Amino acid sequence: MSATRRAILERLAAEPHTGPELADECGISRVAVWKHVETLREQGFEIESSPDGYRLEAIPEFEEAALTLGLEAPYDVQYRERVESTNDVARSLATEGAEDVVVVAEQQTAGRGRMGRSWSSEPGGVYLSALVRPAMAPRDVPLLTLAAAVATADTIAAMGVAPEIKWPNDVMIGSKKVAGILTEMEGEPDRVRWVVVGIGVNANTDVTRLPAGATSLRAETGDTVDRRRLVQAIIEAFERYRRAPEDVLPAWRAYARTLGRRVRVTTGGDEIVGRAVDIVHPGSLTIDTPDGEVTVHAGDCEHLRPDP
Ligand code: BT5
Numbered sequence: 001m002s003a004t005r006r007a008i009l010e011r012l013a014a015e016p017h018t019g020p021e022l023a024d025e026c027g028i029s030r031v032a033v034w035k036h037v038e039t040l041r042e043q044g045f046e047i048e049s050s051p052d053g054y055r056l057e058a059i060p061e062f063e064e065a066a067l068t069l070g071l072e073a074p075y076d077v078q079y080r081e082r083v084e085s086t087n088d089v090a091r092s093l094a095t096e097g098a099e100d101v102v103v104v105a106e107q108q109t110a111g112r113g114r115m116g117r118s119w120s121s122e123p124g125g126v127y128l129s130a131l132v133r134p135a136m137a138p139r140d141v142p143l144l145t146l147a148a149a150v151a152t153a154d155t156i157a158a159m160g161v162a163p164e165i166k167w168p169n170d171v172m173i174g175s176k177k178v179a180g181i182l183t184e185m186e187g188e189p190d191r192v193r194w195v196v197v198g199i200g201v202n203a204n205t206d207v208t209r210l211p212a213g214a215t216s217l218r219a220e221t222g223d224t225v226d227r228r229r230l231v232q233a234i235i236e237a238f239e240r241y242r243r244a245p246e247d248v249l250p251a252w253r254a255y256a257r258t259l260g261r262r263v264r265v266t267t268g269g270d271e272i273v274g275r276a277v278d279i280v281h282p283g284s285l286t287i288d289t290p291d292g293e294v295t296v297h298a299g300d301c302e303h304l305r306p307d308p
Pocket of ligand 1: 111121182213
């Protein structure tokens with residue numbers, strides 16, 4: 001969106017303005033103001049012409065300008081109706097040199113999970129990928145995945161439900177998965193070139209169209225979720241954790257569903273069974289096994305029943 005149109009929108013979001021006021025404040029003609037207002041209306045913004053000027057009555061839920069409006073984090077948001085995978089769009093933006101961009105889509109036709117698995121991406125969900133270029137070594141990148149998980153959990157907790165996180169980064173409500181995270185990166189051994197953190201949240205998704213073991217925020221809260229606010233809150237929380245990385249592990253521990261449980265972790269070809277005791281930098285799980293403590297950096301985790 002042009003800087004001028006954004007300036008008009010931000011002014012109208014604060015209070016009604018007349019055409020001449022907007023023209024003056026933005027340094028453009030009244031005709032140009034009118035054209036921008038018409039374009040915003042075409043984009044779904046409801047702008048009334050009232051005696052005290054243009055009045056913003058409603059903003060579209062899910063659309064690029066609306067997703068950017070009021071976002072308190074330094075990201076450029078790009079909205080797409082339908083993509084194969086927002087991670088793929090963000091990756092190709094990365095190769096063009098972009099950074100601090102969040103790609104949001106209404107629907108994915110080839111949403112991806114970890115290790116070649118697929119991510120069911122029906123309409124009504126939230127699919128977003130943040131492209132960042134952090135000054136960190138690749139080995140520390142898992143912390144960003146954890147940051148995305150706790151950012152998502154914080155956002156869900158603010159809706160009045162109690163999320164938990166299953167290692168490494170499944171966001172759950174009860175025993176059902178409501179969000180997942182897929183992080184991809186490129187870099188050299190000591191320096192990351194780019195990282196794409198992809199977050200999928202079952203917001204208003206029809207639960208009958210989700211895989212077994214999944215739930216949606218709408219099903220859990222009984223309310224239709226405002227996906228614009230959901231996306232913005234996740235991005236803002238993710239940015240807060242990026243600025244305060246020391247807060248990530250304590251937040252993760254507070255949401256942990258895995259710690260204290262008996263688990264079976266599959267990593268590479270190995271299987272480790274024991275009690276999960278802690279999560280340590282940059283996101284590794286420490287497991288107490290009969291052969292001593294083992295720290296696992298990546299893998300799949302299954303929660304086992306308590307000891308007989
Ligand atoms: C994940 O993988 O949980 C990572 C999911 C990341 C999705 C986002 S959406 C935006 C961005 N663009 C992408 O293409 N991907 C990212 P994993 O831990 O491997 O879990 C995958 C497993 O979760 C599947 O094998 C299913 O069992 C289950 N699953 C698939 N779709 C689901 C859904 N919508 N809700 C809950 N569980 C699902």
